[in-house]
Structure formats: C-alpha cells, structure tokens
Amino acid sequence: MPESITPLQARKLVLGSQRLPPVKSTASATDATLQAIEHLGYIQIDTISVVQRAHHHTLWSRNPGYQLDHLDELVEQKKVFEYWSHAAAYLPMRDYRYTLPRKNAIASGKQKHWYEPNKKMIKLVRDRIAAEGPLMAKDFEHKGKKTSDWGSKPAKQALECLFMQGELMIPCRRSFHKVYDFTENVVPAGIDQREPSQEEYARFLIRRYLEANGLGLANEMNYLLKNTKKLIVSTLQDMLLNKEVITVDVEGVSYFTLAESLALISKPLSRNKLNILSPFDNLLIQRKRMQALFGFDYQIECYVPEPKRQYGYFSLPILWNGKLVARMDCKADRKQSCLHIQHLALEPSLENLDDFFPALQRDLKSFMVFNNCTQLKVHRIGPGRISKKRLLF
Secondary structure (H helix, E strand, O other), X not given: OOEEOOHHHXXXXXXXXXXOOOOOOOOOHHXXXXXXXXXXXXXXXXXXXXOOOHHHHHHHXXXXXXXXXXXXXXXXXXXXXXXXXXXXXXXXXXXXXXXXXXXXXXXXXXXXXXXXXXXXXXXXHHHHHHHHOOEXXXXXXXXXXXXXXXXXXXXXHHHHHHHHOOOEEEEEEEOOEEEEEEHHHOOOOOOOOOOOOHHHHHHHHHHHHHHHHOEEOHHHHOOOOOXXXXXXXXXXXXXXXXXXXXXXXXXXXXXXXXXXXXXXXHOOOOOOOEEEOOOOOOOOOOHHHHHHHHOOOOOOOOOOOXXXXXXXXXXXXXXXXXXXXXXXXXEEEOOOOEEEEEEEEEOOOOOOHHHHHXXXXXXXXXXXXXXXXXXXXXXXXXXXXOOHXXXXX
16 A cells, blocks of 8 residues: 555645745856756746746746846857757756657657648758858848748748757857757757657656656656656556556555655645746646645646636746735836736635735735835735735835
C-alpha cells in the first residue's frame, strides 16, 4: 500500500518543489534566474502584455532579483534556448538532447508540424541564411508585389518548420521578434547532441516533472507531449519496481513522487509571503491538477468573449499561506505608470482578511515596480462590500 499524505502535505510538497515562495539564493541575480529555469525545466513564453509577459513574470516569482534582460543574457551566453515544451518555452541548454526526439520525428514526417512544408520556400530560407547570416521573418518580406514565394507568411512558415525540426534555432530576439540561425551556430561545444533512447527520454520526462512538481500522475507527465503516454506509463512501472519512484496516496488518489522529495513536507511554509502569479506559471498550467490539489477552479478568460467573463481578461492567481486564495485582473497602463486592478476576486474559503490584505499590499508594491508603475487604481473587490481602501498605500 502506498504511504498516505494529507492534502496540506501534498500542497507543501508541490510548493516546495516549485520553489514558491522563492528560496533564498547566494548566486548572482542572473545565475539565480538560470537556476530557476534549470530546476523547473522550462518557462513558457507568451505574448500577452497587459502586465509583464508570462516568461518574465514566472521568473520574477521565483527570483526577487530578476531583471527583464536576464533571459536575453542567458540566451546570448548559450545557457538557455527556445524550443517547445508543452508550448513555446525557454529551456536549459543542458537539456538540449531531450528536444531531439520531437525534432527528429517532425523532420522524418512521423510527427506533423502545424504548417505543411513548402520545399521551395524552405530551400530559399536555407540559402538566404547561409549567405546572409541570421535573419528574421520580416527580412523575407517582398517590397514590391507580394508573391506566394516571397510574401512574409510563407517565409515565416518555412522558418518555423525548420525551427521545429531542429535545423534552425533562435540565437536572440529583436523587439521580441525571433532571429533564426543554423543550429550548429547556436549550440555550444560540449553539449551532448546524441538523441536519447526511448527509455532515457521517458526517465528524463518523469524525473524532470517530479523534481519540479513534487508529485504527479502519469497523464500529467505527458501533458501535451505527443506519442509519450504509453512510454511514460510503462517506464513508471519499471521505475517503481526499481524504487526510483514511489507512490503516495492523497485522499484516495495514488501519485508518483521521488522519495527524496518527501523531506520538503517537513519544511515550514512561509505564512506571511504572498505571490501574485502569472496564469502561465508552471504551478498553474495544468488546471485539473490545481482543482484536485488546491481546490482552485481556474480558467484564463482572455480567450472567453467579454460578456461571458466572470473574473476578467487576465486574472492573476494569488498564492498565500500555501493556498490559492484569490485572482486579480490587472492591466498596466505604461503611459500613465498606473497599475489598474480591474477586479480582485477573493475565494470563498479565504479567511483572516486582516492578515491577507497587508500581505497583498507588500507584494503589490514589488509588482508595481516590476511593471514600471508608480500609481495604483483599484476598481472592484468582490464578493461582498469590501472597501477599496484595503489596498491603498
């Protein structure tokens, strides 16, 4: 029978593994950012910018000394690179070889790319990068009458096909636009470029997931990773037999974990520290998991028609005292240097508001600095008649 742990212990295990609240680091601020990426395994990239973009926000939540130029620095230093996890992401360069199963599957046609390869355009893209060096999609725009070959859209598709199958990588971005270059010019010497065996790949996915998330189910470990479900399930059974993983029971659900991770349960939670999280934070990205472990029913509503939104366009989950206790729809007006809280929605389970609001005020001050805002405007707090003065500094 698996060892049983309580829901509170399960949440402590998850949060300790996610390094939330952030753990103190003696490393430089940039190295602390690299440590966070290497520990979490990926940082999802997103373009929504009503507040600082998700990749910056997630790292700021783990590293109080985070600066927006850290990612550019780490990419330039070839310590981090862009590719696909469950979505577009920054990945540790040390894990480069574990992107090869997907790349080679796409290159061989075993796995479909979302763009149909245009062989003529792909050749043109290769030839131009070989002749001119790294290029962006807009460098392929035709200045005269657009044609099917030189219009920007086909070139962008060709670049993305070559990127996803591993021929091209992104050595940098310019004004958030991708720059593409040949992989051999981007991967540094000394990085293992051998494709892992299926067993190596599955063990990597399992260990990486459990190290970053504390505990998990098989279907959480293969989340949006095509053609990995059976492999992960069978490898988990082998690892269980070899005692590389163990199982723990949480209210009748059997989760996999690493034996060494259970020590995190005995570490105290920070009772006063509050974290304003990105909707794309690694902790939150699997919504069913958050419902099961934290009782937090969350949906990002930027993709929901406005009349149907319950909480707002881009509500940010709030973690406090080991629980997800609220969500806060925010918008940074950068011209006016004002952070607008359109709607702060408190969970029904949230108690002790006299402690919660001072904790939120403290993190809001840092969040405002992070978003280059000097003013705060609160529009709505709910449910009930909670005074907006609760959040005035």
